[in-house]
Amino acid sequence: MSEVQVVRGEMQPWTDHTTPRPALAALLTDVVPANRRTLILGPHAPQLIESVLAHSADVAILVRSVADAQQLGEDFGPCLQVIAGALDGLQTEPYDVIIASDGLDRVLGYDSSDLSWSARLAAVSALAAPDAVVVLGLENEFSLLNLLDSRPADERHGDDEWRPLHDDPTRPVSVDQLKSALPWASEVYADFGSRTFVRADVAATAGPGELPTRLAGAALESVDAPLLSPAAEGVDTAARAGLLPAIPTAWLAIVGAQPPHDLYTQTADTVLTATQTLTGWDTTITGDPNSTSVLAFDPSVVPSTIASGVSVESVLFRLASAEDVPAFRKLAADLGEWVTTSRVIVRWDDVIYDGDSFAYGVSGWVAEDSIEKEDLLAAAWARFHDRLIGQHRRHPWPPWMLGDDLVSAWLGMSGVEAPEPTQATSPDTLPATTEQVARGKELAAALDAVLETSTTTVDVRTALTEAEEAKQELFELKGHVYGLERTLGFRNKAMKTRENRIRELRGQLQRLTTAHERIRGSRTYAVSRVIFHAAQVRKPKVVARKLARKIDRRIRKR
């Protein structure tokens, strides 16, 4: 354990929570110069500290919590100089490198002066050598998640600010303001949920459904914050407006160094970096993925070159919204032809469509063994179903069709033959489609779990929508009951018509039977029968002779 140096402004007892940020660690690895006098300012996760230590032996870290400082001393030993105290208490020679990727909000103690953000920045500037490399984070007050946060202002940032930090008028709230506020020229990255970092000028040109937008949306989905409405729609709208760099959760300004990649994102335990080209993206993956679930991340299946274009999911969403089932059907059929038996899990939100052909995106999730094409398609459609319905998007399919039947219908559009309907044997008998899509749903659920995009917090709009949907369902079910009653009324009317007709026929039959009986009992009928039988005789002479012999025998007997 190394000795912890204490300067003015230390806090005890206190601790600042940190989380590993693999994508940020990869970015730091790319920008931190080797063997320079380096200061890590503020709380940083051990993983980040390691990425700095990998480059430089002369590294100090300043944290305000004494307990955190002691822990760091224990963890890193003599290779890291640990200082406990506040930024305004640190008096030292300038540093060649300053890493303040946590920002400047957790660098003062309760005994510190009330320094504004710009005053804190000035203090950092004073610690930096003239040609220093500086990495500085800044939480974005104009972030989409902040704008959509359902908590009121007095609860937004928790109860751990003894002085409010976020209403500071000197605090930048845009990329331009941040660049202007810094005393150095800088490159700014938009930080989405600490999972995805996109170069700001690249983000500004990303459209909805394109790679940076897709990754930004997925990163924000993984943030477990109480929201007024889902962030996905806002991300797409911001992208359409060219404002994607305006709405991340934070920014990262990089001074004195040029990161080689436009995009850094965390995927499983690995980091994917991507650099924009004229036709798409060149990608690399670093890190060693750990397989702990049904699915594993296999970097080797991620293409090294990814085409530009939008996700097929965004096109399917638009077609469903337009209720353009023929075009939806055509696209589904094309997808059905494109997908083949493979280990790679197919997801429409990561299949790129250029209007003509399809290509895999950056998702490298695979199953242990090869999966049948039908099950891969079922998994893709099951995931699409959950996202279409879960995001309450417009579509033309009735409520009773949602679930397995709808997934099965889409599978049918993709060329997978529907199961033969089977006769139910009880009210709880599951339809044939349940078995057809079961494996696909398992795969979709496994993918959902490893992507960590399902948060437990339900946003207000979704809660209101679900309540409204429940009311609407009740309203429609009442209508359905009325409709059934109407049908019964029509059927009843038809039955009465038939009953009357049967009564009429019965009456006619009765009258005809009576008339028939009367006719059969009459002399006229008896005579007519004799005449009828006589008319049936074919050889009257033979009959006459037989009759004459019979009469003759009777007379002789007498």
Place this chain on the structure above:
Amino acid sequence: MHHHNHYYGQTHILSRYAGFDFDHPPRLRGYLQHGWNIGCGWNPVHEFYDGAWRFTWSDAPKRRGHSLGRRNYHSIGAPFLYLMELEPEKEEPVEREGTLWFLFHGWEGGKIHGDHQRLIDEIRETEPGPVTFSLYYTEYDRPEVRGFYEDAGFRVVSFGRRGFSYEGTDRRFLFKQLAELRKHKRVAANRLSTAIFYGIAAGCEPAVYGDPMEMDGENPLFGGQSRIERLWPEMLGKTVDLEAARATTDLELGKPWMMPPAELRSLFDWRERV
């Protein structure tokens, strides 16, 4: 659900297509469009229960209905198209001859009025071959109307009744109509109507001309000849561009919206039940 769904045996056809009994189709959970019109697919005062689903032939009626505040539409294609799949034309079709002429028909609640003699004269002047005249039973059963056409030397046919309250429906109405259309070279009518689209779908050359006549209590929202002229000029006249007419027919009958049996079963809630 609604007894109109059984008109012309349309639900029966869809039932057979979906693998169910033709004579006793399952209840259809919603309303099925039973004729082409320029509105939302139903008459303007049709009753719908709350939250009802409406199954239109094509997309346009759905859009018009949406503007009326109605929701829950799904287009499926006209049952007549499904019938054509169920009853494909023979490999060696009969040689088509003459014109099957449809008089704009009234219904149980409204009779038509017009100059039948003038129409007959125009048909004689126009049609190159023999004419078969189709009358709906509302006209067929009126000797004063039917007589005009019989006396003119036309063969007069009727395909039966669409029925009411599930009673009197001629379930083979469309079968007979399809068979008759397949015998004729041309199909004609005095108004752009369902039969013209059916005729084109069945391979006839179309024509729309003559006195359109008037119907008792005709709702202007329902008719609107001038609107028809504005929207479908390619369908009107004694000779019509067949390619354009076929393209319009595919759209109006909703050919692209047709679906396979399994999907139809799900859509109509015709699933396996005890």
